[in-house]
Amino acid sequence: MLLLLEPQHWTDYELIDSGDYEKLERFGKYILSRPEPQAVWQKTLPESEWQSMASASFKREKGKSSQDGNERGEWVQKKGMPDQWFIEYKYKEMHLKFRLGLTSFKHVGxxxxxxxxxxxxxxxxxxxxxxxxxxxxxxxxxxxxxxxxxxxxxxxxxxxxxxxxxxxxxxxxxxxxxxxxxxxxxxxxxxxxxxxxxxxxxxxxxxxxxxxxxxxxxxxxxxxxxxxxxxxxxxxxxxxxxxxxxxxxxxxxxxxxxxxxxxxxxxxxxxxxxxxxxxxxxxxxxxxxxxxxxxxxxxxx
The missing domain is CATH 3.40.50.150 (Vaccinia Virus protein VP39)
Structure with missing residues (x-):
């Protein structure tokens, strides 16, 4: 049975926009811009809005591609953006809490x-x-x-x-x-x-x-x-x-x-x-x- 599943229970996460091989996401109260190889279409929001909204943006390091699919680079953080923070996920009686962090491979945990x-x-x-x-x-x-x-x-x-x-x-x-x-x-x-x-x-x-x-x-x-x-x-x-x-x-x-x-x-x-x-x-x-x-x-x- 083929199913296309979309998460229904997130309050601490949302995908705001995607396109031009990037995605703009909210994790808790922080908005991040980072690479996304699947996003081959154009962005819906203007670039200026991405830049104004993002608390941190991941910048690829040239010549540092990898077979493991990870992007090498560094985060450019605005004032007040921490290196680590927590978000929660709740479903029925399951209450999960995650420590997130800005890694050098674009992932956040x-x-x-x-x-x-x-x-x-x-x-x-x-x-x-x-x-x-x-x-x-x-x-x-x-x-x-x-x-x-x-x-x-x-x-x-x-x-x-x-x-x-x-x-x-x-x-x-x-x-x-x-x-x-x-x-x-x-x-x-x-x-x-x-x-x-x-x-x-x-x-x-x-x-x-x-x-x-x-x-x-x-x-x-x-x-x-x-x-x-x-x-x-x-x-x-x-x-x-x-x-x-x-x-x-x-x-x-x-x-x-x-x-x-x-x-x-x-x-x-x-x-x-x-x-x-x-x-x-x-x-x-x-x-x-x-x-x-x-x-x-x-x-x-």
């Missing part, structure tokens, strides 16, 4: 379109007929999905290859008044291979792999080369009943049908499956596509 996946995780964990279901979050970044699963009552294992990002995730957990997430600084493939050998099983697996990446010991991750092995390992790790899996892809060369085919290939007996795009709407009526996803649930009625 959150992907707002993922809110629809956080809702799905929270609702699904609540619906599993298991006491404290085990959830594995791979390539977990600053932990939005991890703390959503924890809010739902899961026993969460959070895996990322960057120690500083793990520390950032812990800040988000503590700011959200949560605790006891298991933090693992390791290459995702290595971790999954070891878990399979140990005979471990999880009720939920969340996959958010980048197009390119490096493990803590220099391990190379290339999506096209490694995704098949990772999906095979996840098939072995996922419980056949009372379980779910989310695959999220940011690579511009991958469509939602590719994500769907991967899950159909490795999880042919899934009871329910959906796939599609995660979008952010803006005031002008345009919608900015930011990632594709596919997800399954194995829950008996």
């Amino acid at each position: 959150i992907f707002p379109e993922q809110a629809e996946n956080w809702n799905f995780i929270y609702d699904t964990v609540k619906s599993l007929k298991v006491n404290e279901p085990k959830v594995l979050n791979l390539f977990a970044y600053t932990g939005g999905a991890s703390i959503a699963a924890k809010s739902g009552g899961a026993d969460v294992t959070h895996v990322d290859s960057v120690k500083q990002v793990i520390s950032w995730s812990r800040e988000n957990m503590e700011a959200s008044s949560l605790d006891n997430i298991r933090w693992i600084v390791e290459d995702a493939l290595k971790f999954c291979r070891r878990e399979v050998k140990r005979g471990k099983k999880y009720n939920g697996i969340i996959l958010d792999p980048p197009a390119y990446g490096r493990g803590p010991d220099g391990e190379r991750w290339i999506l096209e080369d490694n995704i098949a092995e990772l999906m095979s390992l996840c098939r072995d790790l996922l419980e056949t009943d009372n379980s779910f899996l989310i695959l999220n892809l940011y690579s511009m060369g991958f469509s939602s049908v590719i994500a769907e085919n991967l899950l159909k290939n490795y999880f042919p007996n899934a009871k329910t499956m959906e796939y599609g795009e995660l979008l952010i709407p803006e005031k002008s009526g345009k919608r900015l596509p930011l990632s594709v996803y596919a997800r399954i649930k194995n829950i008996r009625s």
Whole structure:
């Protein structure tokens, strides 16, 4: 089932405008201008309005392109714009709090379109007929999905290859008044291979792999080369009943049908499956596509 999902529950975030390979966004009370390779159309608002509204603008550093999709550069901040601040996200009884920050790679520590996946995780964990279901979050970044699963009552294992990002995730957990997430600084493939050998099983697996990446010991991750092995390992790790899996892809060369085919290939007996795009709407009526996803649930009625 193809679904185009737009987040419905944000109050601390909005996409104001996009175009000319940039986007203008509000995070809490601060408005940021930063690169967006998907925004190939023209801006709706005049450039002068972008400049007057933005509290900080990311300026690309010439000659610093990267295969991992990150932009290198620096932020130009107006007076009163902090380097770090907090925003909140609320859905039902789930109250999440995120520490944001201006990084040298244009990111701020959150992907707002993922809110629809956080809702799905929270609702699904609540619906599993298991006491404290085990959830594995791979390539977990600053932990939005991890703390959503924890809010739902899961026993969460959070895996990322960057120690500083793990520390950032812990800040988000503590700011959200949560605790006891298991933090693992390791290459995702290595971790999954070891878990399979140990005979471990999880009720939920969340996959958010980048197009390119490096493990803590220099391990190379290339999506096209490694995704098949990772999906095979996840098939072995996922419980056949009372379980779910989310695959999220940011690579511009991958469509939602590719994500769907991967899950159909490795999880042919899934009871329910959906796939599609995660979008952010803006005031002008345009919608900015930011990632594709596919997800399954194995829950008996």
